[in-house]
Amino acid sequence: MAEHVEPSMKYLQKFTSPLWDLIDLENYKPVSIIEAQRAGFDVVIIDMQHRAYGLMADNGQTANTTFFVLRHQSAFRQPQIADIGRVRQYDARLQVSVDSEAIYMAVPAKQIRPGEWEAILQIMATLAAELKETPATGQQHVKGRVSYRPVGAGYAVYLFWTIVSLIVAVTMLGFGLGGLFGLTKLAETWRESNKLSGEMLLASVFFFFGALHSYTKAKKRR
Incomplete structure (x- = not known):
């Protein structure tokens, strides 16, 4: 059952290493937050309003980005490059990050329609299941460590x-x-x-x- 949550900046502080802090978003704020479950995992869908995205975004315009968050609730292993690359086959513009608590996905400056949510959530659930089935060992189990390969300029x-x-x-x-x-x-x-x-x-x-x-x-x- 999906539940609408009052959007606030305080709510965003619940996440340790969120994707919206890793990509080039400026002056962002949540305008819609939905909590739900998918394949036994807690998921959050956040529509975020922010300044126009990209290197040429100094025109004062705003844009909206839909962020998908799935708490994988598993011993964390550092995802391999193949994990991120396979996820991005769904959409080459897709930004993906993974930390010890959650998986994050978004296409910057794109508000995803509800009809497309299921496909993205399925991809996230598959990756979360793989993380859970492969326990972390040694240095791979690092609290808060983030796997993130940004699209565009490096x-x-x-x-x-x-x-x-x-x-x-x-x-x-x-x-x-x-x-x-x-x-x-x-x-x-x-x-x-x-x-x-x-x-x-x-x-x-x-x-x-x-x-x-x-x-x-x-x-x-x-």
């Missing part, structure tokens, strides 16, 4: 953009301060030079923010 890409953004930011800051204090001639007149200095200082702030943003994303993928 660690190296975000690290590259972090370095590029920092170089541009420092360069802009140097020229901006130099022009402001008369150390660098940016234009023929004092007024034009001051104007360019202000623009460069503002640009340096933007690129420093970009470097921080890329570094944050890189840490999630390390």
Whole structure:
């Protein structure tokens, strides 16, 4: 029997390593939460509203993503790459993560229709059953350890953009301060030079923010 739960950020704190904290979602909040059971496992279906997803998502628009959570209730083994790859055969855009408590799945920026829920939940139940049948041993049984292979840009890409953004930011800051204090001639007149200095200082702030943003994303993928 499915049960609707009052959506709240406090409810999301029940999960240790949720997928919505691993992917590039910003300003997210739950708008609908449903608890149910599937093949003997507790499942949660969450519709999450957030800022538009992706590298070009700075237009202020919002999107919705449906997250599926299945508590596998088993001794945790670290899933192999084949596990995640097989799950993603259902949809190449599917993001998947597994920790010691739950399996998470979602297609970022896609609100899944109820008619498609059963297929996804069946995939999750199959993976959960396999995890339960293969007990963890040695270092594989690590509380809270997460298996996650993000779709799209990886660690190296975000690290590259972090370095590029920092170089541009420092360069802009140097020229901006130099022009402001008369150390660098940016234009023929004092007024034009001051104007360019202000623009460069503002640009340096933007690129420093970009470097921080890329570094944050890189840490999630390390």
